Amino acid sequence: MDLKEAGIGDGISEIIVTTKSASGMPNAAPIGIITEINEEGERKHFVKLYKGSQTLANVLETTMLAANVTDDAVIFVKTVFEHLSEVHFADFASMPVLTEANAWIVFKSVLIEERSDYLHFQVLPRAVKINRKEVKAINRGLNAVIEAAILATRYDVTTDAREKKEMGKLMERYAEIVKKCGGRREKEAMGILMDKFPFISKINKN
Numbered sequence: 001m002d003l004k005e006a007g008i009g010d011g012i013s014e015i016i017v018t019t020k021s022a023s024g025m026p027n028a029a030p031i032g033i034i035t036e037i038n039e040e041g042e043r044k045h046f047v048k049l050y051k052g053s054q055t056l057a058n059v060l061e062t063t064m065l066a067a068n069v070t071d072d073a074v075i076f077v078k079t080v081f082e083h084l085s086e087v088h089f090a091d092f093a094s095m096p097v098l099t100e101a102n103a104w105i106v107f108k109s110v111l112i113e114e115r116s117d118y119l120h121f122q123v124l125p126r127a128v129k130i131n132r133k134e135v136k137a138i139n140r141g142l143n144a145v146i147e148a149a150i151l152a153t154r155y156d157v158t159t160d161a162r163e164k165k166e167m168g169k170l171m172e173r174y175a176e177i178v179k180k181c182g183g184r185r186e187k188e189a190m191g192i193l194m195d196k197f198p199f200i201s202k203i204n205k206n
């Protein structure tokens with residue numbers, strides 16, 4: 001099954017992974033799907049799930065996950081910090097998916113390696129649905145929000161004061177790029193990040 005049509009190219013594709021617990025409670029979080037192409041041209045997909053996340057707990061319980069392909073900056077930031085309400089979820093191939101996503105891919109996971117801080121899975125596509133295809137130019141504001149969201153997930157677990165200061169500087173740079181290049185959704189997403197992290201709140205939101 002070639003997932004390029006559904007938006008998963010080679011390298012790392014940042015998508016929203018939706019999962020459910022054994023009791024059926026849905027969850028969403030940004031995750032990178034890693035795609036490798038071997039010498040025969042075959043594509044293989046992997047995820048690294050860091051210990052402590054609800055996503056990992058659910059994948060261990062059910063083995064299943066869904067990739068939701070979206071370029072909505074607000075969804076990326078919200079799913080890092082918040083539990084999305086039920087209205088955001090639809091059902092596809094017995095998995096919770098995000099109603100607004102451009103494509104859904106349901107995967108079965110196979111554990112290939114356990115490391116001290118993460119579990120490495122190969123993920124095998126089981127069902128694909130493309131809801132809409134979009135032609136879109138690169139927006140630097142969107143890229144900056146994604147980088148800022150990744151930093152935000154690392155900020156709290158970083159103990160080194162110098163590293164934290166560097167992160168703060170990077171955040172300020174990303175906030176400047178969003179202010180200059182971002183559209184409405186990128187600015188709203190950066191606003192949510194700034195509310196969560198007082199260390200970047202001195203940057204003007206607009």
Ligand SMILES: Cc1cc2nc3c(=O)[nH]c(=O)nc-3n(C[C@H](O)[C@H](O)[C@H](O)COP(=O)(O)O)c2cc1C
Nearest residue numbers: 014029030031032048049050053054055080149150
């Ligand atoms: C763009 C982006 C990519 C991310 N990729 C991963 C990843 O590949 N693996 C992972 O374990 N966490 C990744 N994270 C961090 C998780 O999304 C974050 O820890 C989240 O809070 C987990 O939520 P959960 O507890 O609801 O699963 C990423 C975050 C962002 C913003």
